Amino acid sequence: MKRFLYYLYERRLLRQVRERARPRHVGIILDGNRRFARAQGMADPRTAYALGADKLGEVVEWCAELGIPAVTLWGFSVENFGRSAQEVSGILAAVEDKLLHLADDPLIHRRRIRVRAVGKLELLPDSTLAAIRAAEAATANYSTIVLTIAIAYGGREEIADAVRALLREEVKRGRTVEEIVDAITQDEIRRYLYTADLPDPDLIVRTSGEERLSGFLLWQSAYSEYYVSDVHWPAFRKVDFLRAVRAFQQRVRRFGL
DSSP: OHHHHHHHHHHHHHHHHHTSOOOSEEEEEOOOHHHHHHHTTOSOTHHHHHHHHHHHHHHHHHHHHHTOOEEEEEEEEGGGGGSOHHHHHHHHHHHHHHHHHHHHOHHHHHHTEEEEEESOGGGSOHHHHHHHHHHHHHHTTOOSEEEEEEEEEOHHHHHHHHHHHHHHHHHHTTOOHHHHHHHOOHHHHHHTSTTTTSOOOSEEEEOTTOOOOTTTTTTTTTTOEEEEOOSOGGGOOHHHHHHHHHHHHTSOOOSOO
């Protein structure tokens, strides 16, 4: 009975969300894997990371159903390298498995979803890089939905990388110091961000109840709407996603103070 009631509630939410404009770009901070593992009595948290990785495909399907053209998922930060070697290897193994699956996933190809990864990718092991390249190559010609996976990612590092890339480009052009300084504008920096080809996220969702951005899409999120879900990421459901989108639709957006 409970499952049936959830089904009815989900259908009701879906109808409500479809009646109003949806976000063009949704960012999600995938938080709560370890807490989910503890709550479920899992001895090895890598099991939770595997469940969390499997959730990626569901989120893409939800976005496709709503006509949301871009989703960015943050599952591993630069700071996460400071965790135990066993935990880091477990997270990256789950990411690798999922990326390799996405490269051959019929849903990905039927929906024409482009998969890509952003972050300090040079910090990743070769096996993770190989999985990223496989998924990117298999979906490079698609554009219906862009699924961006932020891995070894930090918002401050992204901005620093953008400024460095801008400066290198200006130096290659033979510009003077004064000309280079004048070239450092907001619009120019934005051109070198990891997500330069995407609209800024309209909605950022964080799971597991934490009310902080933690550096996710720092530049791009200046005018994003935020939604916090108490549900741990591996247990995140379609109704939770629909609630987030509905909350976004109910807000009056103000691009300023």
